[in-house]
Structure formats: structure tokens, C-alpha cells
Amino acid sequence: MQADILAWLVPAAFATFSGAFLVLRLHGIGSYWWVASFGSAGLAFAATILPPPPPPFPAVKAVIEDILFLLALIFFAYGTTARFRRRPGRRVLGAILFVSTAGATVSALHGSVGREIVFVQTGCALILLEAARAMSGAQRHAGDKLLFALLLALVIGLSLQNILLAGSVSEPLTFENWRGSPWSHVFHMVSSVIGILFAVTILVSLGLDMIEKLRRFSEIDVLSGVLNRRGFEDAARSFEERATGSSAVMIVDVDRFKTINDDFGHAAGDLAIAGIGHLLETAVGRRGIVGRLGGEEFAVLLEDGDAREAHRFAEDLRRALGEIAWGPPLAGRRITASIGVSALRAGEPLADAMQRADANLYRAKRDGRDRVISGDRDESRAA
Template sequence: MSGANFILLINLSVAGLLAASFMAVAFHDVGRAPARWFASGYVLGMVYSAIEFSIPAFSDALLPVVTAFAVFLGATIAFNVGLARKYGVAPPWSSMLLFLVAATIVVYFVQDLPRQSLARMMAYQLPYAVMQLVGLAIVWSSRQRRGRLDRILMAVLAASAVQFASKPFIAHALGGWGANPQAYLQSSYALVSQSLGTVFALAMALLTLAILVRDVLAEVTSRSETDTLSRLLNRGAFTRQAEQAVLGAMRQGVPVALVIADLDHFKSINDNFGHASGDRVIETFAGFLREAAAGHHVAGRIGGEEFAIILPGTNLAAARLFAEGTRSAFSALPIGGLPADNRCTASFGVAELHTGETIADLMRRADEALYLAKNAGRDCVRVSAGPGGEWSSSAIVINSRSG
């Protein structure tokens, strides 16, 4: 058995293991459409390896050669569809399928060219390079935030495209790819080509598996840190992320403020209209916070009807305006399940971090401001002016109550 035959058998086994790995991910979570497409790509890779291995048994290898080409190109297309599903990009179905048909037709007709001609070799290898570049373009065009693994995957896709485009020249340098298709596996080029294929197939598979596992773990973490009803951070997650946001603001030398809000008369809403109505009030208010918050803000539900949001880069005056805008908009909104003339309100406490304070100090002062807002009749905003407990006169002019 030649070295190329041995590598081809390894490729067959590797493709099977990788297909099984992606199917395991898909079965673990039936919503993992990318994993199913990746698995399909490596199943097609197995079929390709099996066809290549069987070619020496054919007296006329035209059909298996063209079929092997189409199957492997189909494998790259399936991989690209998996990438598109993973990165939220619409798969370029029509373009890829038309390219598959056109490239297969070209490969069929170039079989009449001299076997060692550069045009024939390039007709066989360049379509693979194009599909790798399509995969690169899919990842690049994604609006999702790309991390280190995603950037490495793009680099590997680019390198894979280069190795496919360079294979005709490698074949020429090594004396060709066999006198006929049946002799391909005995050539030095076959050993190099199959070895390169193994390296890149493993690299892309391991990277995509790592990316899928990373996203699964991130989703599990998000679920454990997210309050189910409000879809905001729960108290523990809010505290951790708020501490990080405060430290980041301190390093950058920018102000950071905290707004704490508490729904007014929430117990009476549950008592008079039922817990389903109370849940809708919480969902509605949380929606206001999500819409109002910027990407660098940290919002959470820290109690039954109590919410908090950290505002890095925001001073006390701007945080007060944020709180007042949220208060005003929420108090004017009708909520399903409640009488048309009933309006829900919330009270707000606002504080800005001062030098030498901790996140605990900041939350304590915002809580004290919220307590003053409740005592002032609710549906209003109160501001902590400083760590000494002083309260500015401007803080108590914001007092618009609905009763």
C-alpha cells in the first residue's frame, strides 16, 4: 500500500470521526442546524475518500473522477452552509449550486486535455479554492462579534484556499499526478495533496467544533445569569458585571452612575389584578430598560420588583435625565390586563461613583435616594449628591406623581 493510500484511509477515518462529532453536537441540541450541516460536509468527505480509493479498480475512470470532484465540492458547500447558519448569514444557495454544476461540467470536459496540463489541474483545484473563499466571506460578512477563534478560522480558510490554488504547481514540481487516474495514488503528489487535505480538514473541524462548544457554553452561562421573566441579568450576574463595568470606567477615567428603580404599589397590582398582570408589568418595565440601555450599560432585575442599571461614561446629571425619561414614559403606558385608566409607576434613585468608593457604596447611596423617592410620594426621581449623604436641592424638584 502506497503512502497516499494510507493517508487516504486516514482521511476516510478522520472524516467519519468528525462527522460523528458534529452529529453528537446536533443531537445534544436539536436547534444546532450548523452542526448538522458540518456533519453532512464530513459525511460527503467520507464518500469522496471512498471513491478516490476505488478509482484504481475502474478500467474507465472518467465517471468516478468527475463524481469524486462533485462530491468533494459538495462537501465544501455543505460546510459553507453550516458557516452561514452559524454566523447568521443567508447561504448563497443559488450561486453555490450553479457553481457546483458549472465546475463539474468543466471538469468533465477537461478530461480530454493532456493529463499533466496546467489548465486541467487548475480546473480541478480552483473551484475548491473558490469555495474556501466563499466560507471566508461568510464569516467576514457576519454582524456577530468575532472573537479570536473566529479570526483564526478565517485565517485557516484563507490558507486552505491558497493550498488548493497552489496544488497544480505543486503537482507540476513533483512530476505530475500520475500517468492516469488509476496511477494517481502512486504519485508523490498524491501523498502531499492528501496530507495537506488531512491537516486542513482537521484544523477547520476542530476550530468549528471549538466555536460551537464556545457558543453552547456562552448560552448556558447566559441562561444561568438571566432572569427568566424580565430577560435582564439576575442579581448575582448584575453585581459581577456591574463591578467589571465600574472598574473599566475607573481605568478609563470616565464617570459612572447607577440608577435603581422600584415599581410602585406592586403588591396591590398582584392582589387586585392577579400575578399574570404583575408579570406583564415587570416584563413591560424591563423592556423599557433594555431599549433604553446602550451596549455598554449593565441592566438587571435585583429583586422582585426592583431593577438597577449601571451607566459607564455617564455623570449624575445625565443619569438623572435617563431615569426621568424612563419614569415618564413608563407612567404613560397602558398595560394589558389592567383597566384602561390604570397607570403603573416606578420610583428611582440615582447616584454617581465618587473617588474612593466601591460598588457597594454606590448601591447603598442609590438605595438611599430610592428610599427618599418612595417617601416623597413615589413616581419620582431622587439623586444622591455625594458620599456624605448630602442631597442637592435640584434633586427634589423632579416629582411628578400620578397618585
């Protein structure tokens, strides 16, 4: 009686995890696949605890349990790979499910419990292997790496169980003696421990995702959509550690921004900042880093290009900004910017290059605005 009560703790734990993932998903975290996965596993474990029905139904019960376990791992594969915007092969999983179920069904109908287990465990191992293939190389943090390691560990464990099961069973396993056999205890112990480890690892990974999301959010300027000063400095510091080629920095300052707020209101000024942030982010793309230093001032770190290329790039930005046709309340208003550019010399701190770019920006303001000035290439161009 006590053993039966303890046995029911396993499906209860899986049902609890399924409910926890459901609550998280309703709050926009995680995946419904994990809800279905742990729910199916809970049902499968619950079915194994129930005593076998009278013949010929034990085979039917066993096949239902097998399908539930296989579906639980298929759902798990979809949920795990969806974290990385990837998917396992549908045809591959469909073929594994069909062959494993067919083999297990034929074995169960012939009363060969050992062969049935081998078919199911082989199918489970192949499903997990396909999930590992789909998520290979996409791990983002320690939680993802642990999840990947657990997938491979379970594949190896299931394979070893199959080898041992095929080579060391002295008497044939039947539906009557399976429940009390050592193999039943090993199967339940390994499956429940690995399942709980998977659930805990997923929860840890989701927690790390939230921490990373909050960290990124703290580095984003909400109004412009680009990095704030702190985020720009952190990203630039990371770039300095890995930089190998030529690069340049530019300071972009909107001309006469105060008149925009005075003439059209602060909502119009916010619209201009958002539009300029979008323009810079789109133009720079993966070539560099964009940040809002404060007010109407932006910084761009161009990671690939010398001073001449940076100057041309800044000119393109200046022209593109001046050609924007703003909607209400800025309809008809032409917004321009002055840009100071400086090359980032090998081995020098970014702050030194930004100081030169800032000095060039003030020269552009003094010389009439709406122009680019580069100290590394003493050249300016008016609109």
C-alpha cells in the same frame, strides 16, 4: 489489502463526523450544512479509493469526485459563516464551482490529471478564501479563531501544492498511475488531516458556544428578562474597567408592589415585573446595563450621560411606566415607580454611586413615591 482497509478509515471518519453533526443538529445545535459537507467529503474520499473503471469512464469518475469535493467545501463555507449570521457570496461560489468543474472536466477528458487537480484545488482554495472573507472579524472565541486560522492555512497549503505540482512532475499523471503516485498520497494525507482538524475545531467551537450560552443564561433573571444581580454586577465591573466618560446609576423600585400581589395575585405581580423589565431593557437599549436586584427593585447603569441627562432619562422612564395600559388581570391598574439617581464619579467604585442612588430612592419613597430624586441634582418631580 491492509492499505485498502486503512484507506477506508478516512471516508468512515468523515461519515462519522457527518452523523455526529446530524445528531447535534436534531438537538438544535450546529447546522445541516456541516452534515452535508462532511457527508459529501466522505463520499468523495470513498470514490477516490475505488479502482478506475475501463475507458472512457475514468474521466467521468474523476469529475464526480471533483464535484463532490467542491460541494463539500461550499457546504462547509455556508455552515461556517452561518455561525456568525453571515453568508458567503452565492454568485462568487457559483462562479468558482462552474469554472473549476469546467476546467477539471476538460482536463480530465484530455487525460491531463495534473491540470485537473490544479483546477479543483484552486477552486477549493477560492471557496475557503471566500468563507474566510465572510467570517472575517466575527470570531467570538478561541475556537472561532482557530477555525479561521485553519481556513487560511488550507488556502496557503492548496496554493503551494498547485505550485509544486505544476513545477515538479517529471512524467504526466494519468488515471492509471495517479493512485500509486506520491501526489495521491500527499493529497489524501493533507485533505484527511485538515478535514479532521476542521471537524474537531467545529466541535470545540460548539462546545464553547454552549458554555457561553449557559453562562449568559445563569446571569439572566428569567422573570424580567434582564440581568440578575450577579449578571448586573459582572457587567458593571466590566464597564468600570473600560469607562472613559461620564455615566450614572439609578435604582428603580415599584411603588406599593405588595398591594399588587395582595389585590390581584402573584401571577399579576409576575406580569408587572416582566412588563417593567421589558420597558427598562427597551428604553435603555445599548446605552447601558439593566438588572433586577431582587423583588421589585431594578438597577440601571447609564453608560453615556451626566447627572442632568440621567435625571431626565429617569423622568421619561417614570412617566412611561405610569402610562402603560396593562391587560388582565391588571386592567385599570396604574403602576408607578420611585427612582433614585446618582452620577458615577471618575475613579470611584460603582457600589458608592449605587449607595447614593439607593439613599435618593428612599427619599423619593418618603416624599410621596412616583418621583425621581437625584442627589447630584437636588431636584424632584411628582407625578
